[in-house]
Amino acid sequence: MLKEKIKNLTLIFLTISVFLCIINFRNDIASIVSKKENLEEISLLIDAGHGGQDGGAVSSNGVAEADINLGISQKTQLIASFIGIPSKLTRTDENSLNFSSENTLKENKNSDLKARVALAKEYRSADFVSIHLNKFSDRRYFGAQVFHKNDSSSVLLAQEIQKSLYIIDENNTREAKSVPNANYIMENIPNTGVIVECGFLSNEREEQLLQNADYHVKLAMSIVGGYTGYKYNR
Numbered sequence: 001m002l003k004e005k006i007k008n009l010t011l012i013f014l015t016i017s018v019f020l021c022i023i024n025f026r027n028d029i030a031s032i033v034s035k036k037e038n039l040e041e042i043s044l045l046i047d048a049g050h051g052g053q054d055g056g057a058v059s060s061n062g063v064a065e066a067d068i069n070l071g072i073s074q075k076t077q078l079i080a081s082f083i084g085i086p087s088k089l090t091r092t093d094e095n096s097l098n099f100s101s102e103n104t105l106k107e108n109k110n111s112d113l114k115a116r117v118a119l120a121k122e123y124r125s126a127d128f129v130s131i132h133l134n135k136f137s138d139r140r141y142f143g144a145q146v147f148h149k150n151d152s153s154s155v156l157l158a159q160e161i162q163k164s165l166y167i168i169d170e171n172n173t174r175e176a177k178s179v180p181n182a183n184y185i186m187e188n189i190p191n192t193g194v195i196v197e198c199g200f201l202s203n204e205r206e207e208q209l210l211q212n213a214d215y216h217v218k219l220a221m222s223i224v225g226g227y228t229g230y231k232y233n234r
């Protein structure tokens with residue numbers, strides 16, 4: 001008799017809990033959707049590399065990284081917002097930032113980079129994740145790799161995203177490393193900062209994968225998964 005009562009009470013309790021969870025979940029989604037952008041609230045600044053006249057790395061088949069970077073970045077923002085991480089894109093379309101037809105290619109490239117750094121400074125409490133693709137003369141090389149600024153939080157963020165990227169390619173043995181060459185953005189932003197090189201356009205298999213929207217989702221999930229690990233498990 002008592003057992004039966006406890007069982008019934010447990011059932012009622014579980015039903016109420018599930019109901020409350022659903023209500024909370026709906027409220028969370030509603031608040032994410034209705035939330036206006038707030039400088040301090042932006043947690044993640046997603047930087048789609050290149051754009052406009054600057055297509056970035058181009059494969060031997062003519063596939064350029066700029067549009068792919070944008071696709072991965074937009075999906076990263078979508079997944080981040082779905083789990084309640086407020087984010088902002090530095091570039092929301094195919095154009096570069098601050099483009100002027102009066103300027104030379106080099107001047108436009110410089111003003112684009114400066115605009116990205118200015119955004120990073122404006123959102124200085126946000127973590128800066130730059131999305132790029134790699135290319136190398138030897139076509140055998142493959143695998144997504146994360147590069148970081150040389151401070152402890154950037155190192156940690158890079159390691160978390162790198163670990164998360166192994167999930168989508170178990171043959172990827174690349175490790176998180178510091179940004180190799182002089183990099184204007186990474187040298188000038190105050191934020192925690194990493195560059196995710198999402199794969200090699202020079203590798204036949206990855207060139208195919210990187211043109212696939214489903215693969216962009218996988219990469220985006222890895223990036224957000226790694227970011228979550230960095231942000232909430234410290």
Ligand SMILES: [Zn+2]
Nearest residue numbers: 049056132133
């Ligand atoms: Zn690039």
